[in-house]
Amino acid sequence: MLSILIVEDQVLVRQGLKMMIETDEELKVIGEADNGKEAVTLCEKHCFDLVILDIRMPIMNGLEATRIIRKRWPNLKILILTTFNDEDYALEALKNGANGYMLKNADADQLIRSIRSCLQGGLSIEDQVAAKVMPALIQENQQVDIDPQLTKRELDIITGIGQGLSNREIAEDLFLSVGTIKNHISVILDKLDLRDRTQIAIYAIRHHIV
Structure with missing residues (x-):
């Protein structure tokens, strides 16, 4: 069983994500948090395989949480799941160590494929986001x-x-x-x-x- 932490400040969204994820019998949501600070605290207490992080949250946002989690637990996989199809957010998330960047309009199959890709060491980026991010990465250097x-x-x-x-x-x-x-x-x-x-x-x- 692969263990997942969902970090999302909207309870209904968390519940919906949990239901979608657990349609895959090998995936289990064993932790939930309202913000990045709570996520870091839970990572100190439990051993997760993957963390799903929203970006805009109170107290500590997903980008900062990604940076901290990647530094402290380098083998823990991180998937950003957000409403923001934003080049700057995506670039910062990837540079902070995220293994994937998906939008919340993804269906259950897309979400599970992205989770599995991250868990297997792949880099999963929503097509709409990749179309913006890749040219920026190329041009940058x-x-x-x-x-x-x-x-x-x-x-x-x-x-x-x-x-x-x-x-x-x-x-x-x-x-x-x-x-x-x-x-x-x-x-x-x-x-x-x-x-x-x-x-x-x-x-x-x-x-x-x-």
Whole structure:
């Protein structure tokens, strides 16, 4: 069973999300919070697999909570679920370490696919949001060269991450084990001085690797 924390200040929305998520028998909502500060407190007490965060909430918003959670629990997956199809919000969320950015008009199947993608190490971005975010990421750093320390194998893995593939999918494409992919990713993070897979995906887009 995969455990999920929902962070949303509207009770009815939380209840609706819980019902949608638990249509998948492998997903269980075991925590709920009204704001980012409560979310951080719950993460200190419980071991979650994924946190679903709204952006605009009282006391502490989802963007700040994302930054704190990513720093303190780097293996915990984070999915932003919001009404805001906003380029600036999406960019900040991804830079803070979010594994996905979805809009609240998604249906249950889309939400569950996005949750599973994040849990498997993929990068899940709503199509409408991606159409705004990707050009911005590319334009932001067009002149930066690819780090010459990267090997061809590492570039192949960066390409897969930039395409939103999970470690297993990359392993299958490259005929390697998942453990080998994880080892390569650790080396890539160290070489590029990056924090997580999301930053690798952004690196791939900025440097025209994908």
